Each structure stands twice: as structure tokens, then as C-alpha cells.
Amino acid sequence: MDNYNFKKIGGYTEFFKEDILNLDTEGKNHMTKLATISMSGGLDSTTLAYKAIEDGFNILPLNINYGQKNVIELKAFKEVVSNMKDQFGTRVLEPIYLDLNKIMSPIIESWQKQRDSGKILEKTGFEFYTPSRNLLFSVFAVHLGEVMANDKSLLSLAIGLGIHKHSDDIYSKGDYWDITPEFVERLDHLMELNDSTKVSMYAPYANSTKADIVKDAIRLKVPISSTWTCYDPVKTKVDKTIIKYTPCLECEACKERQQAGEEAGTKDINDYYIYLNEVGLICDKD
Ligand SMILES: [Zn+2]
Numbered sequence: 155m156d157n158y159n160f161k162k163i164g165g166y167t168e169f170f171k172e173d174i175l176n177l178d179t180e181g182k183n184h185m186t187k188l189a190t191i192s193m194s195g196g197l198d199s200t201t202l203a204y205k206a207i208e209d210g211f212n213i214l215p216l217n218i219n220y221g222q223k224n225v226i227e228l229k230a231f232k233e234v235v236s237n238m239k240d241q242f243g244t245r246v247l248e249p250i251y252l253d254l255n256k257i258m259s260p261i262i263e264s265w266q267k268q269r270d271s272g273k274i275l276e277k278t279g280f281e282f283y284t285p286s287r288n289l290l291f292s293v294f295a296v297h298l299g300e301v302m303a304n305d306k307s308l309l310s311l312a313i314g315l316g317i318h319k320h321s322d323d324i325y326s327k328g329d330y331w332d333i334t335p336e337f338v339e340r341l342d343h344l345m346e347l348n349d350s351t352k353v354s355m356y357a358p359y360a361n362s363t364k365a366d367i368v369k370d371a372i373r374l375k376v377p378i379s380s381t382w383t384c385y386d387p388v389k390t391k392v393d394k395t396i397i398k399y400t401p402c403l404e405c406e407a408c409k410e411r412q413q414a415g416e417e418a419g420t421k422d423i424n425d426y427y428i429y430l431n432e433v434g435l436i437c438d439k440d
Contacts, residue, residue: 195230221262
């Protein structure tokens with residue numbers, strides 16, 4: 155974050171100004187391209203958002219609480235969106251927080267019990283697989299994007315998904331179906347049925363590795379240390395009220411981030427932390 159050249163980024167925003175303000179003959183503002191992006195505060199979806207800006211989209215950040223314990227991710231999400239708004243101005247719309255916690259937390263809790271018993275890992279090869287998460291996110295992203303499309307006279311809408319390529323071994327397990335390029339292609343076909351708004355999927359990393367995403371994150375000056383990846387953070391009490399959270403370095407998400415970082419030439423990619431207060435509320439220690 156310290157390495158940002160704000161002057162340069164300011165110029166970058168100016169460069170795209172015409173793309174933001176597409177005025178018609180009556181001077182009415184039309185946005186031409188909008189990408190609704192489900193952002194968790196993680197590295198993949200954050201890099202996707204920066205990539206969408208580079209590709210000429212305005213973005214609508216969407217944060218979905220589907221019953222996961224997401225207060226740490228939420229802190230990361232708020233920080234990266236705040237950074238993006240500083241850099242890209244009106245091209246980053248006010249984020250939408252979709253709270254499905256009441257509906258979904260009993261379901262997710264039941265799923266987590268199965269996960270804790272090891273059954274999920276045995277069946278899917280992934281300890282932290284969440285059923286049909288990307289399908290769920292895409293449905294809400296389309297819905298909210300269409301609402302925005304009507305309001306802003308939008309010409310085209312993209313649904314961003316920060317998925318990336320995994321090994322053949324993982325795909326062969328079959329239960330991570332909604333991270334595959336085929337998933338994106340089929341949703342794209344489905345969206346073609348929509349005659350009123352031109353909707354397409356936007357998943358530029360679907361055929362890339364996680365290391366490719368890290369390389370792009372570096373190129374796009376994504377504040378990598380503000381993103382959160384770990385599923386099982388380590389708590390350290392700093393004082394009476396404040397807890398420091400650091401990545402565990404052991405869970406599959408930490409290991410994947412570390413491996414990708416090393417492949418991309420960034421060994422210290424897991425060197426990040428956040429502070430929360432004793433009741434789990436977000437606080438800024440420094
Ligand atoms: Zn971890």
C-alpha cells in the first residue's frame with residue numbers, strides 16, 4: 155500500500171473519465187460497462203476488481219454474508235474497497251452488503267459439522283468447500299446488477315467471478331464444479347436469454363493459476379497485505395480489549411496463497427494481520 159503512486163493513479167482515473175461519463179445528447183449520464191463483483195476481501199476477488207477497472211468497467215462491489223464467520227473478511231473487504239474508491243473515484247460504486255446470515259447460518263453450521271468430522275475432505279478433496287457458493291453469488295450479482303442497470307441506463311452488465319484454475323486432480327473430484335471454466339461458459343449461455351440487459355460473465359482468471367493472479371495483483375498494485383485469505387486465523391491477545399489475528403499458515407488457503415506467492419516471486423505473501431476488539435468488532439490498532 156505504501157508503494158502507491160497516487161499521482162499516477164489519479165491520471166489513470168482521468169484517462170477513463172469518458173468511459174464513466176457517457177453523456178447523451180441531453181447531457182444525461184450513462185454508464186457503459188458495469189461489473190458486479192462478489193468480493194470477499196480475499197486476494198482473488200480483490201485482484202479481479204482491479205482487473206475489471208483496468209478492462210474499462212465501473213464496478214459494483216458486492217459482499218455476501220452467507221453464514222460464514224466473516225468479520226475478518228469483512229474488515230479486509232471494507233479496506234480494499236476504500237482503497238479502490240480513493241484511487242478510482244466514481245468508477246467504484248457504493249458497495250452492497252447482502253446479509254443472508256439469518257437464512258443461511260443454520261445450513262452452514264450443519265455443513266460445518268460434517269466438515270469437522272472430515273467427511274467433506276474425504277468426499278471433495280477440499281476441507282473448506284462450500285456448496286454451490288459461486289452459483290449463489292452469481293445469482294445475486296445478476297439480480298442486483300439488473301437493478302443497477304435500470305437505474306443507470308446501463309448498456310451492458312458483467313458478473314465477476316474470481317475463480318482460477320486448479321490441478322486436474324482437484325477437478326477430477328467433481329465436487330468443485332462451480333470453479334471450472336465450463337461453469338462460467340454455461341452461465342454465460344444462460345445469461346443470453348436475457349433480452350432486456352446484455353449480461354455476460356467476467357472471469358478473466360478462470361484459465362489462470364493462483365500464481366498468475368498474484369503476478370497480476372503485483373502488476374496492478376493491489377494492496378495484497380490488506381486482503382484476507384486464511385480460514386483458521388491465529389488469535390493473539392494484544393491487550394485487555396484488542397486481539398491480533400494472523401494467518402495460520404497451515405490451512406489449505408494459507409498453503410495455496412504461500413505456494414502462489416513463491417511461484418510469483420513474493421515469499422512474504424502471508425505476512426499480514428488485522429486487529430479486532432474483544433467482542434469481534436473491527437478496530438484500527440495502527
Ligand atoms: Zn490459514
